[in-house]
Amino acid sequence: xxxxxxxxxxxxxxxxxxxxxxxxxxxxxxxxxxxxxxxxxxxxxxxxxxxxxxxxxxxxxxxxxxxxxxxxxxxxxxxxxxxxxxxxxxxxxxxxxxxxxxxxxxxxxxxxxxxxxxxxxxxxxxxxxxxxxxxxxxxxxxxxxxxxxxxxxxxxxxxxxxxxxxxxxxxxxxxxxxxxxxxxxxxxxxxxxxxxxxxxxxxxxxxxxxxxxxxxxxxxxxxxxxxxxxxxxxxxxxxxxxxxxxxxxxxxxxxxxxxxxxxxxxxxxxxxxxxxxxxxxxxxxxxxxxxxxxxxxxxxxxxxxxxxxxxxxxxxxxxxxxxxxxxxxxxxxxxxxxxxxxxxxxxxxxxxxxxxxxxxxxxxxxx
Numbered sequence: 001x002x003x004x005x006x007x008x009x010x011x012x013x014x015x016x017x018x019x020x021x022x023x024x025x026x027x028x029x030x031x032x033x034x035x036x037x038x039x040x041x042x043x044x045x046x047x048x049x050x051x052x053x054x055x056x057x058x059x060x061x062x063x064x065x066x067x068x069x070x071x072x073x074x075x076x077x078x079x080x081x082x083x084x085x086x087x088x089x090x091x092x093x094x095x096x097x098x099x100x101x102x103x104x105x106x107x108x109x110x111x112x113x114x115x116x117x118x119x120x121x122x123x124x125x126x127x128x129x130x131x132x133x134x135x136x137x138x139x140x141x142x143x144x145x146x147x148x149x150x151x152x153x154x155x156x157x158x159x160x161x162x163x164x165x166x167x168x169x170x171x172x173x174x175x176x177x178x179x180x181x182x183x184x185x186x187x188x189x190x191x192x193x194x195x196x197x198x199x200x201x202x203x204x205x206x207x208x209x210x211x212x213x214x215x216x217x218x219x220x221x222x223x224x225x226x227x228x229x230x231x232x233x234x235x236x237x238x239x240x241x242x243x244x245x246x247x248x249x250x251x252x253x254x255x256x257x258x259x260x261x262x263x264x265x266x267x268x269x270x271x272x273x274x275x276x277x278x279x280x281x282x283x284x285x286x287x288x289x290x291x292x293x294x295x296x297x298x299x300x301x302x303x304x305x306x307x308x309x310x311x312x313x314x315x316x317x318x319x320x321x322x323x324x325x326x327x328x329x330x331x332x333x334x335x336x337x338x339x340x341x342x343x344x345x346x347x348x349x350x351x352x353x354x355x356x357x358x359x360x361x362x363x364x365x366x367x
Contacts, residue, residue, distance in 0.1 A: 001083045003033040025343055026351065078098060195262035284334075
């Protein structure tokens, strides 16, 4: 069974991590898989003989230079000859018009469920891309909630959907010595470090976290926020009120150092399709983790608060940072819960979806 995993997002992003982790693990299992990487940014060649980079023959001279090629240019350029085409994100869903059998991974409907946070063109683009889901042989949702939201649009029948929860790389994310991690990152040993990982788009609600840190600064000495991910100028004024360090484009192999340097991980997202990589990675490192009610899938290993509630977040952070007993209890809960969400489990379940689609097509072709 020859598999083409189609991707177009850098591995530093969540969608890119999903594709690259899946590819590497399947390749290491000696599966017959190629990654077809649709490049819009002039990415250097990947040092891997099974990653095939597809490049544009021209540059879009206007806004939309990333989305438009994913829609108009690359879908028709995907090579023929594979038994399974796995489209790793909705932005490449139009591939289903050109190559089959096709599988799409579906993450969330943020632009449609929170229209106030996104422009009209973004919302319209989402609806256009979703139309191609009906051409897929199977749609993999990242959670039951994500599946049910999509079913509510009446685009994909339930029988064409599968739920496979993403998993963290258990070979990479594990507990390390906090002192050594901080030393390698040149972070102060005596600080109380709160970590947040992800972008600063509106639904991530970083301002609520900044306000909570600001409220705790008079009570907790040397309280520091570490942010890993892209930023937005809209939050600059709030950040000037606290002690914060920011990092971007951190290679995956260095991320365990950031998690293990933290006393607490906070993920205040308003919406995540019910699951996100950063809380899983923090939990796998044994870091006490706070999530909002928008992240239900791994809630048994975390402290959970209502979304956009600065007061509740402040109280919860204070309790964890000042109570060694509560800190230890959450650390143990995090480690135990994380065991349910490994990359090994995810890869095995996704490969079963490949086999199911492949066998259905083979039987159909023989009949």
